[in-house]
Amino acid sequence: MELDELSFDLYRPQPLLIVISGTSGIGKDAVLQGLRERNCGLHFVVTATSRLPRPNEVDGRDYFFFSREEFARRIENGEFIEYAMVYDDYKGAPRWQVDDALKSGKDVVIKVDVQGAETFRKLYPEAVLIFLIPSNIDEWFGRLKARNTESPENLKVRIDTAIEEVKKIDLFDYVVVNAENCLDKAVNDILSIINVEHHKVHHRKLI
Numbered sequence: 001m002e003l004d005e006l007s008f009d010l011y012r013p014q015p016l017l018i019v020i021s022g023t024s025g026i027g028k029d030a031v032l033q034g035l036r037e038r039n040c041g042l043h044f045v046v047t048a049t050s051r052l053p054r055p056n057e058v059d060g061r062d063y064f065f066f067s068r069e070e071f072a073r074r075i076e077n078g079e080f081i082e083y084a085m086v087y088d089d090y091k092g093a094p095r096w097q098v099d100d101a102l103k104s105g106k107d108v109v110i111k112v113d114v115q116g117a118e119t120f121r122k123l124y125p126e127a128v129l130i131f132l133i134p135s136n137i138d139e140w141f142g143r144l145k146a147r148n149t150e151s152p153e154n155l156k157v158r159i160d161t162a163i164e165e166v167k168k169i170d171l172f173d174y175v176v177v178n179a180e181n182c183l184d185k186a187v188n189d190i191l192s193i194i195n196v197e198h199h200k201v202h203h204r205k206l207i
Helices: 030-038 066-076 097-103 114-123 137-146 150-166 183-198
Strands: 019-024 080-086 087-094 107-110 128-133 172-179
Touching: 019 183, 030 107, 030 137, 030 172, 066 080, 066 150, 080 097, 087 097, 087 114, 097 107, 097 128, 107 137, 114 128, 128 183, 172 183
Parallel strands: 019 107, 019 128, 128 172
Antiparallel strands: 080 087
């Protein structure tokens, strides 16, 4: 083999689409914030919702907050990779946020519910799907109650939904424990997963 026939370009890391999911109240937002603070050059997709902002949430940073009418119009225009009605409000992943970042060569991180993760598995089969779990069920339930954002009826819906979501864990590639007061470990575990994926000989090819 001649020297000029060697092509190490084949083994350069390809951009990854990292899908982080889990049941309601598992701490997905906290994990994403922990990843942001590491300044690792990841692109974080801002998802959209039709619900009203919670205290301290900022439009365009935490979510794109659209009215239901605006959300429906964007659905008609095909602007979402996936969308769903979740707990009486729309949630969706803007297509441009994902595709533009992947084309730029950046690893892309997106937070979705389990229903959304199913859609991403179908549309982006090479995506890396990570499921967050608590260290135990009592810890998770305590977090959910501590948010004080749910009525008793909505809390029951979230619990019933979580029971069904956990049954779909085989959909995912990795499980990461996000234990109380151990956020750094969960963040480190996710960064380790990304590092391992980039060192595989057979890369996940999304574009």
